[in-house]
Amino acid sequence: MLNLDINGRRVTVRKGTALLAAIREAGFEVPTLCHHEALEPYGACRLCVVEVREEGRDKTRVVTACNYPAKAGLQVETESEAVVETRREVLDLLLARCPGSPVIRELASSMGLHRSSYPPDQNRDNCILCGLCVRVCEKLGFTAITMAGRGAEREVAAPLKEPPPDCVGCGSCARVCPTGNIPLVDRDAMRRIWDRDFEMVRCTSCGRAYITREYLESRVEASGLPASHFELCDECSRSRTAQTMYRHMVLDDKEASHE
Ligand code: SF4
Ligand code: FES
Known part of the structure; x- marks a missing residue:
């Protein structure tokens, strides 16, 4: 210490x-x-x-x-x-x-600055080159996007500026981006991100489309667990765990009171 x-x-x-x-x-x-x-x-x-x-x-x-x-x-x-x-x-x-x-x-x-003292860059998107999207993608083991170019030309991009073939549509890059610069659209059980369309899988409990098929398959492969382990969305999975714990506690209490 x-x-x-x-x-x-x-x-x-x-x-x-x-x-x-x-x-x-x-x-x-x-x-x-x-x-x-x-x-x-x-x-x-x-x-x-x-x-x-x-x-x-x-x-x-x-x-x-x-x-x-x-x-x-x-x-x-x-x-x-x-x-x-x-x-x-x-x-x-x-x-x-x-x-x-x-x-x-x-x-x-919040610091009393309402206009920049430098000329605004009108041709830019809202990327501040923080690298979070690229780093989270690497951390998850996909490396679908990268930092490309130098100096004023530096940007986040997919290799060859094509829809990235290694992207599984997990959406982590969009979620982690502090300026909301990466468009992600979920509609009718389809996700569009990085100019690619991904089919989404529905939660077997609530029916919500919650994960892309490619991401689900990669999680199954990486974990070695059966696909059924990932059949619930996060919310349903949490609620099922809570119910199971509750049942165990009630059963334990009942067993203890019979002893
Ligand atoms: S997370 Fe957003 S702001 Fe940061 S580098 Fe990626 S696109 Fe740019
Ligand atoms: S440099 Fe420390 S949070 Fe960005």
Whole structure:
């Protein structure tokens, strides 16, 4: 375990904890756009900046909390003048890049920034190049989309800019995208994403179309479990587990009262 100070509060965390996690454990919040707890830190959006002073040092530094380790004796400020100024500059640039993104506009206006001081990029979509969609796809083992191009041309794309053959239509990229930049449409038991159409399978309990056939098959293959294990949507699966647990508890109580 190690001790550090966050906004003047003494905090104890495990060695190896990321500073962002330590800040959140201490009950403070810093905004993030490219961070997801299930994925490795990426440090792309620079919104999670905080000011730190390391033990024995006079100078402070502004660092990104998501990929900076919590250290013994560290002093951290999450809302100092330098932090607010840096975060405002980051949002100023993001606002120019994605002037149409409600998420970016909301974050910017929470800092009193209603218009970017840079010329707005009218030709862009709402992608902030946070890489979450690509990373979640990799994490799930599909690698259907990728980051392509350099500099101003950099973008998220399918290989050869064709509908990605390795996509199983799980929709994780669209769900994780902080700006809602990846269109996903579910209609009449069909899903459209990345210019591909996927047939969806219905839950055997409620009848809702809840998973694409390709994703279901990949889950069966990866888990080694029978297809019947995945025949329920998440909601029905949770409710069935709760019912089973309840039945066990009632039976256990009855058995105990007969002893
Ligand atoms: S499409 Fe969304 S998740 Fe993917 S890099 Fe762009 S902003 Fe991030
Ligand atoms: S959340 Fe830390 S850089 Fe994006």
